[in-house]
Amino acid sequence: MAAPASFSIHSPLRSSLRIPRGRNCSPPGASSISLLPRGLRSSSLGRIGFSCSSSDQILTRVAASSAPVMDPTKGEVALKVPTVVDVDLGDRSYPIYIGSGLLDAPDLLQRHVAGKRVLVVTNTTIAPLYLDRVVEALTRGNSHVSVESVILPDGEKYKDMGTLMKIFDKAIESRMDRRCTFVALGGGVIGDMCGFAAATYVRGVNFIQIPTTLMAQVDSSVGGKTGINHPLAKNMIGAFYQPQCVLIDTDTLNTLPDRELASGIAEVIKYGLIRDAKFFEWQERNMEALLARDSSALAYAIKRSCENKAEVVSLDEKESGLRATLNLGHTFGHAIESGFGYGQWLHGEAVAAGTVMAIDMSYRLGWIDRSIVERVHNILQQAKLPTAPPEMMTVELFKSAMAVDKKVADGLLRLILLKGPLGSCVFTGDYDRKALDETLLDFCKS
Ligand SMILES: NC(=O)c1ccc[n+]([C@@H]2O[C@H](COP(=O)([O-])OP(=O)(O)OC[C@H]3O[C@@H](n4cnc5c(N)ncnc54)[C@H](O)[C@@H]3O)[C@@H](O)[C@H]2O)c1
Numbered sequence: 001m002a003a004p005a006s007f008s009i010h011s012p013l014r015s016s017l018r019i020p021r022g023r024n025c026s027p028p029g030a031s032s033i034s035l036l037p038r039g040l041r042s043s044s045l046g047r048i049g050f051s052c053s054s055s056d057q058i059l060t061r062v063a064a065s066s067a068p069v070m071d072p073t074k075g076e077v078a079l080k081v082p083t084v085v086d087v088d089l090g091d092r093s094y095p096i097y098i099g100s101g102l103l104d105a106p107d108l109l110q111r112h113v114a115g116k117r118v119l120v121v122t123n124t125t126i127a128p129l130y131l132d133r134v135v136e137a138l139t140r141g142n143s144h145v146s147v148e149s150v151i152l153p154d155g156e157k158y159k160d161m162g163t164l165m166k167i168f169d170k171a172i173e174s175r176m177d178r179r180c181t182f183v184a185l186g187g188g189v190i191g192d193m194c195g196f197a198a199a200t201y202v203r204g205v206n207f208i209q210i211p212t213t214l215m216a217q218v219d220s221s222v223g224g225k226t227g228i229n230h231p232l233a234k235n236m237i238g239a240f241y242q243p244q245c246v247l248i249d250t251d252t253l254n255t256l257p258d259r260e261l262a263s264g265i266a267e268v269i270k271y272g273l274i275r276d277a278k279f280f281e282w283q284e285r286n287m288e289a290l291l292a293r294d295s296s297a298l299a300y301a302i303k304r305s306c307e308n309k310a311e312v313v314s315l316d317e318k319e320s321g322l323r324a325t326l327n328l329g330h331t332f333g334h335a336i337e338s339g340f341g342y343g344q345w346l347h348g349e350a351v352a353a354g355t356v357m358a359i360d361m362s363y364r365l366g367w368i369d370r371s372i373v374e375r376v377h378n379i380l381q382q383a384k385l386p387t388a389p390p391e392m393m394t395v396e397l398f399k400s401a402m403a404v405d406k407k408v409a410d411g412l413l414r415l416i417l418l419k420g421p422l423g424s425c426v427f428t429g430d431y432d433r434k435a436l437d438e439t440l441l442d443f444c445k446s
């Protein structure tokens with residue numbers, strides 16, 4: 001297949017948040033903002049703590065978070081009701097609910113459950129922390145639903161065919177039929193595996209994502225890429241399969257290890273760099289709050305990331321071009337992950353170093369200012385993320401891994417590079433090879 005022509009992206013963010021009809025409590029200037037999910041019944045409002053008067057404050061805060069000139073970390077009130085970001089994919093559209101305490105909001109989950117049988121897929125780390133609450137949320141006031149769970153071993157190395165089979169084993173043993181719902185409770189590994197199981201079990205069943213890592217909340221749970229690894233290649237077997245909803249309880253991040261949190265921040269930074277300069281500037285001002293797990297800073301970062309991803313996915317679901325830009329730093333990053341050995345560095349750590357390399361190359365090509373290079377270094381250092389590949393990486397290791405990258409077309413490696421002002425990027429194979437060689441030589445000892 002011929003490589004598509006390269007193209008550049010610099011699109012202003014289109015907010016997909018809405019004000020629900022009849023409940024417009026927004027202050028002046030808070031247009032296109034909603035805190036309520038589509039169709040949220042009034043009976044459920046009390047349970048998730050919504051009230052019009054307190055929402056005025058909250059709305060102001062959310063409005064602030066949607067208007068990048070204002071700083072949402074300055075206020076006192078944390079988000080306690082869900083923000084909704086829509087992923088607009090025609091009849092496969094779905095909401096992403098974001099907020100604190102959402103695991104205790106049964107209506108949100110139950111409205112998206114099809115049939116009477118639910119299979120929760122999780123792992124040995126997350127089950128003791130959150131499984132009971134999810135089962136309770138699925139069943140409270142809803143006795144005709146029965147919930148089974150399958151608890152998988154934890155780790156990227158189990159994102160394989162053998163572990164996938166355990167999901168099918170449990171589903172078949174439990175007599176799950178076509179009208180059942182699979183619920184992914186965990187990070188990206190669980191989300192990708194459960195999604196792929198849902199895509200293929202009896203040729204497709206309902207699927208709900210409850211992501212519990214920042215990486216999964218800002219990236220992997222949104223957009224419908226599901227799959228497992230092959231021993232020879234990561235994420236090589238999979239399907240595009242969209243969930244019925246994504247439910248993000250920001251409180252789950254309280255138990256996440258620091259290193260995992262920083263790994264997710266690498267993807268947040270990515271959105272700013274490729275398409276949302278104002279968001280990047282906000283991150284520069286609020287990195288400390290994010291690392292300190294300030295709940296409103298995290299909620300804002302997740303919302304803005306999901307908005308960016310939702311917009312890209314709705315324009316290019318199957319990655320014919322635009323969606324590839326979400327892979328800034330990933331070609332170098334994947335080379336680090338495979339060269340260094342999976343699991344040595346977390347995905348976000350490898351992406352951070354890869355981003356620095358992509359930006360170095362963009363600068364060598366004369367496509368960006370020096371100031372952008374410096375700002376990227378600074379923000380990654382602030383986030384305690386690596387700014388160079390591990391010392392064992394060689395030019396040869398990079399080149400051999402990059403040769404099998406999914407973005408190679410007709411032998412040509414296409415890369416996501418920054419070009420122009422902050423927030424603009426290109427996905428292209430049309431660059432001077434010398435710049436790539438120089439970047440590799442500069443970052444590798446041999
Ligand atoms: N589908 C996509 O579009 C997409 C995008 C990005 C990444 N991914 C995939 O996602 C995976 C990486 O995801 P990840 O970074 O979430 O890793 P992960 O799923 O391995 O989770 C990281 C670790 O955190 C633990 N954990 C999860 N939530 C926790 C919580 N709330 N408290 C305490 N511990 C918790 C997990 O058990 C695990 O040990 C990779 O397989 C990658 O390929 C997919």
Ligand SMILES: [Zn+2]
Pocket residue numbers: 219267330347351
């Ligand atoms: Zn990534």
